[in-house]
Amino acid sequence: MSWVQGARVIVIGAGISGLSTSIRLARCGAVVRLVDMRGDPSAIAGNHPSFNLTLGVRGMRVLEALGIGGAVRRSAVFALERCLHRTDGTCEHERYGRADEGIYSIRRSALLGELLSLAQQESNIELQFGARATSASADGLVGLSCADGSNETAEFDAVIGADGVNSSVRGFMSQLAPSVLSSARPTGIYYSEIYVGLGAECAGPLVHIWPRSPSFLISFPNRSGPTTVLVFIDRKGAQRPSKADVLRVARAAGVGSGLVEADLGQIAQLRTVQSSSWSSGRLVVIGDAAHAIVPFLGQGANAALEDSEVLLKAIKEAADWTSAFERFELVRRTEMDALGRMADRHFDELSGGLVDPDRRQRTRLRAKLSVDNPGSFRSTYNAVAFTHSSYLAAEQAYQEEEAQIDRLLTQGRNR
Numbered sequence: 001m002s003w004v005q006g007a008r009v010i011v012i013g014a015g016i017s018g019l020s021t022s023i024r025l026a027r028c029g030a031v032v033r034l035v036d037m038r039g040d041p042s043a044i045a046g047n048h049p050s051f052n053l054t055l056g057v058r059g060m061r062v063l064e065a066l067g068i069g070g071a072v073r074r075s076a077v078f079a080l081e082r083c084l085h086r087t088d089g090t091c092e093h094e095r096y097g098r099a100d101e102g103i104y105s106i107r108r109s110a111l112l113g114e115l116l117s118l119a120q121q122e123s124n125i126e127l128q129f130g131a132r133a134t135s136a137s138a139d140g141l142v143g144l145s146c147a148d149g150s151n152e153t154a155e156f157d158a159v160i161g162a163d164g165v166n167s168s169v170r171g172f173m174s175q176l177a178p179s180v181l182s183s184a185r186p187t188g189i190y191y192s193e194i195y196v197g198l199g200a201e202c203a204g205p206l207v208h209i210w211p212r213s214p215s216f217l218i219s220f221p222n223r224s225g226p227t228t229v230l231v232f233i234d235r236k237g238a239q240r241p242s243k244a245d246v247l248r249v250a251r252a253a254g255v256g257s258g259l260v261e262a263d264l265g266q267i268a269q270l271r272t273v274q275s276s277s278w279s280s281g282r283l284v285v286i287g288d289a290a291h292a293i294v295p296f297l298g299q300g301a302n303a304a305l306e307d308s309e310v311l312l313k314a315i316k317e318a319a320d321w322t323s324a325f326e327r328f329e330l331v332r333r334t335e336m337d338a339l340g341r342m343a344d345r346h347f348d349e350l351s352g353g354l355v356d357p358d359r360r361q362r363t364r365l366r367a368k369l370s371v372d373n374p375g376s377f378r379s380t381y382n383a384v385a386f387t388h389s390s391y392l393a394a395e396q397a398y399q400e401e402e403a404q405i406d407r408l409l410t411q412g413r414n415r
């Protein structure tokens, strides 16, 4: 991999995928320029309200390898259980996985802060804030527009677009090759954050879920400060909900007494990304820029971290940037397609399935079979959050196990 030593790489976007990829590339000897259109590092890792991310074993393994696993664990709350709030006011506790399997709940700003300070320690990374990518070509020419009003065009050996769901780099790629079809598809599902904390009844290291089909609310524990609550509303293609609509859903669930509109964050629509190609010559997109999915399995950031690992492995195995980027897509696309399908389906689980009596019966049977067959009969969530098995394998195993559960339930009814 000597060809990477001293290579000049620009990474566009200092989010989770951009930071983790820059650190890995710098450690392999590349000279990295990491740019973000946001004004300064504190805007990325500041104290502004920021909803939580949950990290399972996939994301944690990458953070351990980077050397910040311990720091992230210290900033996070480890949740072994979730609490399901029914419409009749009762509440059921459910373990996430087996024995000590749980998820880390961490403020996005805290995770970005850890990654950012690691990047700042790498002498091979030049960080630049307030720099927006305005063009990029397959042979490495990148245009930047800077906050001080200046414009710059510079040439790089490789261009990595880690610029999120509304990626400009993905757009530049489609302009270069009109055969590349890409879109950030609106899902009709909206979300908003509630800024006030929950009462003492929701304290402790628990995730709380209020399934209220076609909506649900979910809250994540924090080490300090208020609990983070997110409201998701499926409008099924109808008009965008207003703040009054979001308040109605939250009040009906009994969340955050005395809530007013000022307690709500922006209302945003979830978008998913489809792109017929992730690379063009020496230009590639990663993370949400390549494959944004709905967040119902809490895997987007985990997958963005894993992307940096898969990309670096592809680079190590290739002889040049173009073939490395093609290899990255070949390995990763089927995986991310499977994760996207599973995440889409999981909305029904969170908004209703978790408390639906028929689904509960299946869950209990699955739990029993899982004890009898260690290693299999995991729920979709369990398989993606607590195993390193491929996303595609997790999807296939789940479908086969569902068919088996169907057969057992039919046999039970016919007896």
Ligand SMILES: Cc1cc2nc3c(=O)[nH]c(=O)nc-3n(C[C@H](O)[C@H](O)[C@H](O)COP(=O)(O)OP(=O)(O)OC[C@H]3O[C@@H](n4cnc5c(N)ncnc54)[C@H](O)[C@@H]3O)c2cc1C
Pocket (backbone or CB within 6 Å): 012, 013, 014, 015, 016, 017, 018, 035, 036, 037, 038, 044, 051, 052, 053, 054, 055, 131, 132, 133, 134, 162, 163, 164, 165, 166, 167, 168, 169, 191, 230, 286, 287, 288, 289, 295, 297, 298, 299, 300, 301, 302, 303, 304
């Ligand atoms: C409501 C919600 C809840 C979620 N919960 C979870 C969860 O619990 N667990 C989980 O694993 N994932 C979760 N996710 C998904 C996760 O947030 C994303 O998958 C992850 O942030 C993707 O990281 P990224 O670095 O690829 O992109 P981003 O985090 O979007 O970062 C992109 C960066 O690029 C910069 N940028 C954009 N355009 C340009 C440009 N032209 N020039 C320069 N810079 C640019 C931006 O300023 C930004 O800093 C959730 C997502 C949502 C919406």
